[in-house]
Amino acid sequence: MSASGTAAAGQVEQMLRQVTPGRYDAYEALLQALADPAGGQVYMLLWHGQAGSPDAQYGNMQVDGLGYAPCVTSAQELTASGWNRSYEVIGGLDAARALYPDHYGLWLNPHAPGGGVGIPWLDLRRMATGLDRQPAGPLRLSEPTIEIPQFYALLTQHAHRTPAVRALRRAWVQPALGSPYLAIGLDVYDTSPPAVDAVRSMMQQSIGAVPDGLSVSTVALFDEHDPVAMWLRACARPFYDREAHGAPGAPGIAPGAPGAPGILPPPATGYGYPPPGATY
Structure with a gap:
């Protein structure tokens, strides 16, 4: 490994040592170190095959019914783990992009005292995107x-004039780090560039009615990997529904039928989220 690669691996392990329950700032720093394209390498443990071969298969572990691919963070940790099969050294970003679409997380140093640190697939998606x-x-x-009837009325008015929009939902989102914000879920018939431009214009025409200091974001409800979209599909009733109003819809079917999200319980050990009874 090059000097820069060694330094990057050291950064990952330094951040890893600082992660403890409730230390979301340290956890975010770990994600940033893993996502660093200049380093952030991990040693993926192969249950079958050799690195680079078509039949190579990552190991997997189940924690409270959730799947994770185990890895180690350095050659020293590989030796300490006692792993005697093959492994593959890849960037943290590459690991994230490979795992999250199948709802697999990444588990760092499961052999370490305390069980290591689990990164759920939701955070791998954040790394990848x-x-x-x-x-x-x-x-x-x-x-x-929060009471903002003028904004909702204006947004509903513009949505009714935007044929690509089927329905709108809303949620109050409080991240672990950063300020809370209002999320508007967009249920659309069409995702072509003209339709996307029309929906963007709808939001721009309505956003002026939002009070100063209130942050507003949008989320596409057909996104199967977005936790806010999953919550909106499962828990929020539309505040605008074109079909309920009897208005003609645009041709076609909205991509991604609404479905109930999986609730992610916390791993028995390590990090991971969300805490019991909390969130997506």
Whole structure:
């Protein structure tokens, strides 16, 4: 491993040592170190095959019914683990992109005292798509209680004039780090570029009615991997529904039928989220 790679591995392990329950800042720093394209390498443990071979298969472990692929963070940890099969050294980003679509998380150093640290697939998705583009979990989601009737009325009016929109839902999102915000869930008939532009224009025409200091974000309800979209599909009733109003819909079927999200219980050991009875 190069000097820069060794330094990156050291950064990952330094951040890993600082992660304890409730230390979301340290956990975010660990994710950032893993997502660093200049380093952040992990040693994926192969249950079958050799690195680079078509039949290579990552190991897997189940924690409270959730799947994780085990890995170690350095050659020293590989030796300490006693793993006697093959392994593959890849970047943390590559691991995240490979695992999260199948709802698999990544478990770092499961041999370590305390059981290591588990990274749920939701956070691997954040790594793969950009940590600064997704809120830091665990997320607490609820129905909004803030009174902004003018914004909702204006947004409903513009949505009715935007044929691509089938329904709108809303949620109050409180990230583990950062300020809470209002999320507007977009249920659309069409995801073509003209439709996307029309929906973006709808939001721009309505956002002026939002009080100063209130952050508003949008989420596509057909996104099967977004925790806010999952909560909205399962728990939030539309505050605008074109079909309930009897308005004609745009042709086609909205991609991604609404489905109930899986509630992620906390791992028995390590980190992971959400805490009992909390969030997605």
